[in-house]
Amino acid sequence: MEAGFLDGTQGPLFHVLHPPRTAEAKGCVLYVPPFAEELNKSRRMVAEQARRLAAAGYAVLLPDLYGCGDSGGDLPEARWDGWLDDLRLCAETLCERFPAPLYLWGLRTGCLLAGALAQGLQVPPAGLVYWQPVSNGKLFLTQFLRLRMAAGMMGGDRETTTELRNRLGAGETLEIAGYALTPHMAQALEAARLSSPPQDTPVHWLEVMQGDAPQLPPASQRKVDDWREAGANVHATVVSGEPFWSTQEIRTVPALWQKTLGCLQRGSERAVAGTSPTTQPLVSVIMPAFNAAAYIEEAIDSILAQDYPNKELIVIDDGSSDDTVARVQAYGDRVRLLTQANQGSAVARNQGLDAAQGAYIAFLDSDDVWLPGKLTAQVGYLEAHPEIGMIYSEWLPWKPNESGHFPAPENMVPNLAADLPPPEQLPIVPEGSGWLYNRLLFGSLLHTITVMARRSLIEKVGRFDPELKRGQDYDYWLRASRQTEIRQIDRIFALYRLHGGGCINQWPDVNYEQLVVEKALARWGLEGPDGGRSDWTAVQRRLAYACFNFGYHHYWQGHPKLARRAFLTALSKHPLHLPSWRYAGLSMIKSMVRG
Structure with missing residues (x-):
């Protein structure tokens, strides 16, 4: 971060510059602040947004307008047209230092200035980001004058806005x-x-409204509709939160930070490289969702924020009873929404596969997130290695802190995008790469949220097995491993959220892990497509441990009969496994006590 002064047209302009934390700037962002006390109330929100944009590769300039904040002069000396001239100077200075597309980002009355500036620039900006835009200055002035009226009433004065005007x-x-x-x-x-x-x-029109399912205010909706009818490309989004620019206490709206980052990153790769998205392979991202309202927006935003331009997101709602569908619909045509009665994630993913148009297929669950650069890296790697049909990456568990909040993704893996080599040079994890059938018999190496596969491979492997309520992804990777070499990229590209509602905390009544492995053994045996062969005794012990683990969880969850059957199965595969003997006896005693 750099702080200093520019020689403005009216006097010195204080500014804070957040340089991009990448080798080259993806874009330049000029912030246009609001009027009066709204500037001070919003400083924390704006500063954090600037830091996040800089971490993603954007150069961000935060000026104080002349007569405001730490800039020279007093407010009575400032002029509206002088502010516009100063902002034009800021834009020129920023883009001269960081040659990249310019974005204007306004808050409240700052949007009035940003809109006027956009019309006066010789080269139009690459995008406009409006936070809670004021579209009518006359109405804003009336509201501002009412602050004087309210203060006057407390002192006995009864001035009207007409008298003040x-x-x-x-x-x-x-x-x-x-x-x-x-x-x-x-x-x-x-x-x-x-x-x-x-x-x-x-x-990108972004508003903050309070409530569980906020809607765009009617006046804003009319303005957006008018612009769209006139041919403008307008994306309107509402996030739930407090009006941070006017609250008594300083407030933040984290959802707005992620939304804004996603708005800027969509298409920025195209603007920098001059590449049309249609010349790059389409990636179809498939996301099943069931009662995911609490987290799905973060998941969607992490996809839309990917700098790879040619992508489609298909969300399949699996009969949710909360407002998952409404939250997805708020994204408009940026997300394709399909719905079905509750049938499970396998059926939902199959519906997504049927609808997908991409040359590449990727998956993300509705409560997890991707990190920056995932799609660009994986597409680039597959394009450089046509012999590989499927790749995946490393991932991290995402746990809440002591207050129950999940850390910001960029704090989990800082500077990820800045550290990435060219896609074709990405390192791989040797022990997680190759013809993986034999290794997969001993565990599901691939995490679904990290996988990308060629459509040609998907067509060979077929659909997810709807009979498997769990482990359908494990089964799919085993089937894919018979068709292609699979490679693991040695980079973390996804966060797997650990929370009370996840399937990891709820054990089914069927040992699907055992079922999937035995199904593969019955079909293909111990020999892999590359000629490698697994040891029969080792595989049986692997199944025994899966049965013991299944029984152990059910024993402590109060299901001793189900647990006893699992322990006995484990002993049939590994008779010398002492813990299975111990828990088989304990579960038998507990079953007898319960009758």
Whole structure:
């Protein structure tokens, strides 16, 4: 982070610069702050967003407007047109240092300035990001004047907004909530309207509303609809949270940080490289979801934030009873939503496979997240190695802290994108790569949320087995391992969320792990497609341990009869396994006591 002053047109401009934490900038982001106290209330939100954008490869400039914050002058000396000239200077300075596409990011009245600036730039910005935009300066001025009215009522005064406007019109400067409002500034606000975006400049309209299923306010929706009818490319999103720009205490809305990052990253790779997304292979991402409202937005955002441009996301709702569907629908045409009665994740993934159009297929569960660079790295690796049909990566468990909150993903694996070599040079994990059939007999090496496969391989392997309520992915990797060499990239690209509602905490009544392995052995035996052969005794012991583990969990969950059967099966495969003897006896006693 760098702090300093620029020589503005009205006087010195204080600014904070967050340089990109990557070798080259993906884009330049110029922040346009709001008016009066809203600037101070929002500083924490803005500073954290800037840090996150810089970590993702963006150069971010946060200026204080002249007469505001730590910049020179006092507010009565500032002029609206002077602010526009200063912002133009900031944009030129930022892009001169970091030659990359320019994005304008405004908050509240800052959106009025950003919109006007966008129309006046010689080269239109690559995108506009509007946080809680004020579209009508006259209405904002009325609300601002009401702060004076409210304070006056407490002292016995009963001024109206009309009277206050008349005093401003007569040349009087008014003090409102500790800020001096000059006639010139009032006149500029009165006349300001949110400008239509330049042609082909996408607009990301982001609002924060309170409630479980917030909706865009009617006035905002009308503006968005009008722009869309005029041919503008507008993406409107609402996140749940408190109005951080006006709350008494300083507040943050973490969901807004991730949404904003996703908005900027979509298409930024195309802007930097000058590559059309249609020239790159399409990746279809399949996400089954069941009662996932608590986490699905983070999962979706982590996909949309991937810098690989040519992707489609297919969410299959498996009969959710919460507002999962509504949360997905809020993304509009950026996400394709399919629905079905509750039939399990295997059926949901199969429906996704049927709908997928991509040359590559990837998977993410609705409560997990991807880290930056996953799609670009995996597509690049497969493009460079046409003999490989499937790849996967490393992952990390994602646990809540003592307060029950999950750490920010970028704090789990910092500077991931900055450390990535070219995709074709990505290192692999030797022990997790190769013809994996024999190794997979001893455990499911692949985690579904890290996998990418060629469509041609998917067509050979077929569909997920809907009879397997658990382990359908393990079964799929075993089947795939008969068709292709599989490689593991030596990079962490996904976080697996550990929470009370996950399947890892709920044991089924069927030992699907044993079932999957025995099914593979019955079909293909001990010999892999590369000629390697597994030891029969070792495989039997592996199955014995799976049975013991299954029985152990059910014993402590209060199912002694089910546990006893599992321990006896374990002993049939590994008679010398003493823990199985011990727990077989204990489960028999517990069964007899319970009758």
